[in-house]
Amino acid sequence: MSDRARCIRAWGDRRARVLMIAVLLAAACASLFIWQRPWIAGLCLLGAAIGTYGYFEFRCPRCRERFMSFSRDAVRFDRTSCQSCGLPKNASPLGADCSR
Template sequence: MSERDRYIKAWGDRRARLFMLCVAVLGFAFTVRSSHWIAGLCFIGAMVGAYGYYEFRCPRCHQRFLPVLRAQIWFDNGRCQGCGLRVNLLPPDEGAGSA
């Protein structure tokens, strides 16, 4: 697997984690008044999704993409807090410099 493919897979994983979190939060919001059991399951799913989103590792520096300290968290500012890598940025092609 090339470095570029690894980055593409990592960014896809990040999008999937965010999608799961949003679906669980919306599921909780829409079911909280009608079914407490389903709302409870959606709440647990939202907590698991938030944890998974928080645990996402940067494909470049392998540190958490979001900071550890709560005072430093901005909701998804689009950069890795460790190395400054922007979201969805791919490394240059390995063969792009050769003529």
């Protein structure tokens, strides 16, 4: 697999994780306020928590370190570059844009 293909796959995986978290949180809200099924909301919130952990476990395509920090002082959901090597979000390790 080429570096560009690996990079595109990695950033696509990160976007999929964000989408999964958003869908699970929306389902939790819908199950509480529309359907009034708290057990479904609990399962959705558990899934969102596991998905958030996976989001923070995302590895940078260039340095293979965590893209975002777990420390309380540095937690930011909107990080635009790798905390270790500074690779911008959706960028190739070689410098090309990997957004699509």
